[in-house]
Every structure is written in C-alpha cells, then in structure tokens.
Amino acid sequence: VIGRPRVARRRRVDSIFRGLSRLAPRWRRDDWLGEWLAEIEAAGATRIASLVFGAFAHVVWLWRHEWSIDMIGTDVRYALRTILRRPAFALTVTMTIAVGIGATTAMFTIVDAVLLRALPFPQADRVAAIWPRVTFSPHELDDAQRPRDAFEAIGAYSGWGFTLTGGTAAEAIDGARITPQLLPVLGVQPIVGRWFDATTVQPGRDRVALIGEGLWRRRFGGDPAAVGGRLMIEGEAYTVVGVMPASFEFPARRSEIWAPITIDPSTGDYNANFAQLIGRVTRGVSVEAANSRMRVYADELHRSRPKEFGTNFLERAVVVPLQSQLVLTVQKPLWLLLVAVGVLLIIACANTAHLLLARSGSREGEIAIRAALGATRPRIIRQLLVESLVLAIAGGAAGILFAHWLVGVFLPFVPDLPQISRAAVIDPRVMGFTVLVVLSCATLFGLTPALQASRTDVHAVLGSSRGGGRSPRRARIGRALVWAEVALATTLVVSAALLGRSYVHLTAVDLGFAPDRVLTLRVSAPEFRYREDDQLRVLFDDVLQRLRRVPGVVAVGAIHLLPLTPDNWNPGVRVDGVPEADQYQPDVNWRVVTPDYFRTMGIPTRTGRLLTDADDQRATPVAIVNDAFVHAVFHDRSAVGQRIRTGFEAKGTWTTVVGVVGDVRQHSVDQPSLPEIYRPFAQHPLSSLRVMVRVTGEAGAAGLAARAAVAEVDRDIAIADLQPLAAVVDHALGGAKLPLILSALFSTAAMALGVIGVAGILSFDVAERRAEIGLRLALGARPAEIRRQFLARGLRLGVAGVAAGSFVALGVGGVLRSLLFGVSPTDPATIVAVSGTFVLVIAAGAYIPARAASRVDPLNTLRT
C-alpha cells in the first residue's frame, strides 16, 4: 500500500522531471520523460538527487548529440540530396561562389607571397635596408656602420651582370658583388662549401665566387667537387667556394653568381656610387629604433662633413625593413585589389543569397511539413545553413581550381621580387584562408534565407492548396540584396574605369624618345681582354660599325643605362663660377652615350650641337644636358658654353656644355624627367653599353642579325637583354597594368553578377505573377505594356543601385589617388559614362524576363 506521504513525494519528483524535460530537445522530450519516469519507478524513489543529476547529464548529452558529427552528417546527406535534385540551380550557385572565392584566393595568394610572408631569410623582420635611396662606395660602409650597437652586421651589395666565358658561347648571368658581411646579415648558409671570409675583399685574393644551385647543377652536374673548381667569369678564373641554395634569390630572382666587392685602398672617391647597404638589426632593437639612431648619426655626419653629406642626404638617411623597401611600389595596389576582390566576393554572396531566398519560396511546403513534424526553428535553420555550407564548399573547391589558374594569369604582372618565385602557390596557409572565406560566405549568404524560410507559417502553407505563396518581406529583402549588388558593382566598375583612363593617359605620355622600331641589346666587353680605354673605344667603334652595316638598320647609338629603368648613376654637380652656396644641391643623372644616340632614339636637339666623333679623348671634355638640367641648374639661362664638373671626372677637370636636348623619362613613365648630363663615350669609355639599333622593319626581327654582327667582332662579347625598346616601355607600364587588368577582370565579373541579379529577381517575379499576367492579358492588356512594366521594374532597381554605387565611388575615389595618373579620382565624365553604360547593360539584362512576361500564354495560365 502506498502511503499518502509517498504519493506526494512521487508527485514532487515527477514534477521536477517534467520541468527538466523542457530542457531536452523537443522531438526527444516525450521519450526522455517516459524513460526517466520508468527509472524513478524502478529506483523506488530512492537516490533522487543522483537521478536528477543523471537526467540532467542525459539532457546535455542529447543536445551534444544533436550537434555531433553524426547528426550533422545526416544533415549533410539530406542537403546533398536536396541540392542534387536541382542540378541547374546548384551549378549556378556553385559557379557564382567559385568566381568569388577563386578570385579572392588567387589575390590572397599573391598578397600573402608579396606582402605578408617574410623574406626567405631567417628572422627576416630584422633585415633592414639602410639609406635605401642612396648608393654607396664601399668606403662609405665605415660611415654607415658607425652606429654599431644598432646593427649586428651591415653588408653591401650591388646587382651585377656576370659573363661566363670559356664555354661554347658566352652566357650572361645575373648576380651581385657583395661584401663578406652580407652572410651574417641574410643568415643563409651555402649548401656546399663556405661563404667568403673577410680577406677576400683585398685585391689579389678576390677571384672567388659563390654560385647558385641552378648554375651548380647546370655547369657542374651537382657535383660537390665543384667547390674549389674553376669558373671563367669574363675570362678570369674564379674559384668556386660555395653553392647557395636555390631559395637564395638575392638581390633579385635568377641571381646565380656572387663575387666579392673589392676594396682598393688606393682609390677613395665618395661619388663612385654603386653599392646598397643592408643590415641585420641587433636582437632586441626594433628597425624603428635603429632608424632613429641612424638619424642621430646622420645629423653628426652632416654637421662634420656638410659637403659630402648635404641636406639632400639627410632626407634619405633612413633605415626601413628590407621587405617594405622591396614592396614599396606594389604594396598599395595589392591591398586595394584585395579589397576589390573582397567586394566581388560580397557581390557573389549577395547574389547567392538572393537566389536561395527566391528558391526558398518553392520550398515552403517542405519546410512547413518538417515544422509540423516537430522540427524546431533552430533545427530548420541548421538544416538550411548546412545546405548553404555544402554549396559553399562545392564553390570553394571549384574556386581553388579556378584560383590555381588565376594565380598563373596574375603572376606575370607582379614585379620581380625575391620572395614570390616559390611562395606564390596555393599552400596550406592559403587553404586555411580559403576555408575561413568559405565558412564566412556560407554564413553570409545562407543566414538571411535560412532565417526567412524558418519563419514559414505552417498553417498558412499547409492550409492553402498551392504552396509557395508570395511573401512581401522576402521580395523586399531580395530587392535590397540586388540593389546592394548593383551598387557595389558600380563602385568596382568606376574604379576600374578610372584606372583604365589613367593607363590611357600613361600610354599617351611623351617619353621624349620614339621607342618604335628600335632594338636594344646589352653588349658587355670581356674585361680581361679589354682593360685599356683605347681597347674599349676600338671595340665598341667596331661593334657599332658592324651593326650599322646590317641590312635595314637606319641608325645605331649606345648609352650605358637604359631609359625607363631604375638604374642610375647620379653624381653631384658644380657649375664653374657659381659660389658654393648657390650651387645646385641634388644629384643629377649622368650618362655616357655615343654620338649617334640622340638621332637613333629620336631625341630632339634644343640648342647648340650634338656630340660628334671629333669629341674624343684628345678633344676638350664636352657634355650635352637636357631641358630639365637647364631649368634646374642654370635657371633657364643659356647653358651652351657653361662649364660644369661632376664627381665622376678627375678633380679639376671642367666639362663644357655644347648642346641641349629634350627630356626623356629616365626612370618611369609617370615621373617627370630629372636633370641629366650626357658625356661622350670616347671621353669616358665603359665596358658595357646598351646599344640601340633603329631599323626600318620590325625591331624584333633584326635580333638575330644584330647578334651575329656583334659576335663577328669577338666571340667573348656577351649579349644580353636583346629586346625591342617597345618591350622596355611595356615593362615600365607594367606597374600600372597589374591594377588595371585585375580590376577590369573583377569589375567585369561584378557587373555580370549585378545584371544576373536584376534579371534573376525579375524572372522570379514573372514566375510568381504568371497567373496575374495571364489574367491581364486575357482581359485585353497589350504584351508591350506588360513588357514595359517589368522592364521599368528592373530599371528602377538598376538605377537606384547605380546611383548609390556612384556616390560610394565618389567617396572612396580618394584611396585610388596615388594609383591614378592624369585623371581625378572623382572624374565626373568617367562616373557618368560608367553609370550610363551599366544602366544600359542592366536594361538589356532585364529585357529577357520582361519579354518572357509579355509572352505568357493567358489560356495556359488560367487553365491551371
């Protein structure tokens, strides 16, 4: 017999468990409660506390199980089946996401390789460029090394073209002249052999070289015995002391020979500028701190030796991380492109969201049944989110393949930086980024439709005969998404158009010379055979003569540094008869040319005369200067007849200016010309010249004949960089091409997605209102009216989006300013033209569903 107190107690316990059951997942609640009530009964109402604890643990487990891989797996399976039921839809969504994710991944791969990844040296963050815009003579090393506590080591290097001789044909190989201290700075060990030691910089002991792994395998078959072997460089025997790993690409890609800089104590000219300094900052000292210490020291130098270290120098006496120095010009475009690609991704997400949203209309029935069978709202949201995740993963997988291809397309436009040759691949790090992007995309485009669909009113849907009614709320969200898409796409297209116009302006810049039909080649004399100035004069005279005799050649000239390249020789200049205080302080560009150079290049003469063959070593030293020089140094007064001197000539020698020529763009297309001095080759012979050959036909076609003509003179002459001058111009424009081409690509995709968005939303509209349209047509509405109505709807949406996008473009145009040349970031003409075009394209896109609306068959729709 059960006593009253026991009954009351049982009731209390039951109510506790009934309360607890509310915590259990809804669809498991009854099972759970039944099981535990039986349990209490069996336990005879003893140990209630332990049972409550057990029941609670059971509830927790049920929830955990609900979100376990096992259950999600069920969701995934269901999602896959749902998606595969409509393959066309799945394909559209996957492709849309693939475009977004692919472009983002590709762009991130490049940004990661160039900007985020450390240089391939140990603790690369401690490697800094010292006085990066100043070039040094090795003697200045001592000066730069003075703030010793800030740097563990400072090394100097100078990019160098070596000519390997002794084989069947001379081979030009890039590399560098370096000081032994460069090893502790970069921290890279040879894979075979050893690095230079300090004694190798002394004359007589310096015929040693380090070679790259590639060269080692090519020339020595990867034999470790190569160390100690001989290598003929410019006819001199060098001893190979070590082999550097293939990953060591310093100072540029494809560097394969490193030989020591020789410091001859007998010469000491501070103006013999050629080396660049890099240092390893002491552990515990930041690059910024090293910079401020260097500044203090630079001030001292300036005070003690104002002649050598002018104010000009002070401005440039900085220490910056080597990486930021290397990526200086590409940093901003790359970040902006990453932002642009992010915008494209958002557009793709918005497009997908709106597709899913539109489709959720047709799934209302299914969702209502699930809800009626006990699925809670979170459960439905989860199911729909899993579906979008599956779509996103499929899109991501396709996107990675697409990205792999895109990286290959992008890479040629990225400048030659040591860190990108191997790093620009899709590796686990990039994959990690892609996974993050996929997850955020799935949430981004899945959440709104999922939330929206989970609101489905079970009674309304199951009660009505036809599911998938029209939800004004859903339509509103869909329109907002498409509007945002169009607006964002407009911003991208405006930016791309601005870059395009800027590029057109760049190509229209007067370079100061005529690059068409000019072939250029670097001709280097083997120094061991041509040590004397006279030998060089004879040699190059011969080379130029033979080139002139090649059929089709109009003119041949030479200069020692090619225009539109960063290479520079820039001494200070002094004008005869001007007090020191009034002298022009900045350095000026200094070039050696042969007399025919100006005619070959089509550089116009302003006043005076050009150089002639008579301006040889026996004649008075003469020089030609450019317009910028006359303006800056002589303040636009007559320059002809004036006497000038630079640090490149022997002390006390004055050079007479005999003529003035037009400016050429020396370093890049968008930078104005600098003051420049041209000296005749005969008065200043060098062992390597850039020869320009003007031909009547196509420049590239003359290459072989030119090469043969030079080889006739001497087989040991190395010919390198044989290319049309137009290619050099193209390369100089390359920096502007990267943002242009990529943004054009991204904005085209964005525009397409925007148009698809507008057309898509109209199509769904037409599909939903089929019956209404049929009725109206049956009642006598003209098809043209219907067509106009839908077209107007699409246009309203398009115009609203384009207008908003144009405003955004006006606002964000400022960030583009530094990338633009000759066009304002808020250029009204561009914005108006782009907006107009975009609206027209949207109209064309909207016409397709509008026409479909006008062709609805009234009989057909009314019958069903």
Added chain:
Amino acid sequence: VDPAAASYLYCDMTYVVLRLLIMRRRLAYSAVAILHALANGHRHGFDIIASTGLTSATVYPTLGKLESAGFVSSAWELPNTAQKAKRPPRRYYELRPAGKRALAESLDRFRVLQSVPRRLLPKPERP
C-alpha cells in the same frame, strides 16, 4: 545510368564510410561494461545501473551513443504489460550483432569483465 541515382548512391556510400570510421574508435570501459550488462540480460536503465555500478549520468548518454552507433537497439515495453505490472512502460535495450562483435573485440582489453558466460558471445572466427 541515372545521374541523380548515382549521386544519391555516392552520398550514401560516403555517409556509410564516415559512420564506419566514427565507429572504429575504441570503446571506453563504460560502453563495454554496458554492452556486457546487456549481454548478461540486464535490459533497462536501472537494471544496467545496478549491475554495472555506473552512475545514471554515465549510463544514459552511453546508451544513446551505442544506439546511434548501431550497437544496441531499444524498444518501448507494450503499455499492456506495463499496466499489468502497475508501473510506467519501460524502455528496453537489446544488443545488436554489431554490438556483440564490438563486445567480443573489446573484452580482452577489460579483463575484469571476462567472467562473462561464453555462450552469450559469438564464437571467435577461426582463420
């Protein structure tokens, strides 16, 4: 070949393989003890708790896990039977063949349980 059917088959195969991979994990002591109790004829929660000495906080989640892994199955007692016994209907658990195999594989890891009557276990396969 119907592509839709093929893709369904593919999805299901993947699912089954994944489930198998999940199931391949070693069973914990509590799971083996519960399988063992079931093998010895203890069929519902309280009974299992009493025979294994595990707490209810362990037994129920583990039963859930074993059920979702396909090692045990459960069924509600018929209401008539329960009414006759004047108690709420019980949920009875039963070993499935996969559970018996898993128990046999795991028993030698938990020697303490090895006093189980042999007849309840499937015969070990001979090579």
